[in-house]
Amino acid sequence: MAPLQKRAWLGIAIGGTISAAVLGILIINGATSFYDDNMMRWTVTGLIIGMLAAWAVLIAPFSSSKGRMKALYDERDEAVLRRASGAQLWGIIGALLAWSIALTEIYWDQGTIPIVFPYLIFWSILMVNTLSQGIGILIGYRRMG
Numbered sequence: 217m218a219p220l221q222k223r224a225w226l227g228i229a230i231g232g233t234i235s236a237a238v239l240g241i242l243i244i245n246g247a248t249s250f251y252d253d254n255m256m257r258w259t260v261t262g263l264i265i266g267m268l269a270a271w272a273v274l275i276a277p278f279s280s281s282k283g284r285m286k287a288l289y290d291e292r293d294e295a296v297l298r299r300a301s302g303a304q305l306w307g308i309i310g311a312l313l314a315w316s317i318a319l320t321e322i323y324w325d326q327g328t329i330p331i332v333f334p335y336l337i338f339w340s341i342l343m344v345n346t347l348s349q350g351i352g353i354l355i356g357y358r359r360m361g
Contacts, residue, residue, distance in 0.1 A: 231346055234264070238339075248330050
């Protein structure tokens with residue numbers, strides 16, 4: 217298994233666990249109480265920043281054309297990374313579609329969504345972006361192998 221593929225698996229495991237924890241916190245406490253509960257807000261923000269930091273350590277070094285990571289991958293890995301952006305795009309579009317439909321249906325009668333949701337949409341898109349890149353990497357290796 218290629219180093220990038222191993223890192224993608226690890227990134228998905230870490231990101232999936234953190235995403236599940238964030239989702240659980242938001243479901244248990246209610247997403248609309250995000251601004252009212254400082255501990256919840258800092259916990260969720262810390263978890264998401266931790267997920268982004270894990271991605272920065274695991275996957276981002278492979279995206280650079282310089283440095284010591286360059287020696288760990290070849291042209292096949294570069295092709296997989298280029299193709300992974302397609303999975304990221306579809307992941308982001310799917311997440312935005314889900315947010316749009318869910319929020320429209322839930323808050324239709326009020327005519328507006330609570331102000332907390334744009335903030336949560338932003339964080340969720342960052343999480344989806346990192347997870348879908350890992351998934352795209354794994355799909356790329358599967359198609360090549």
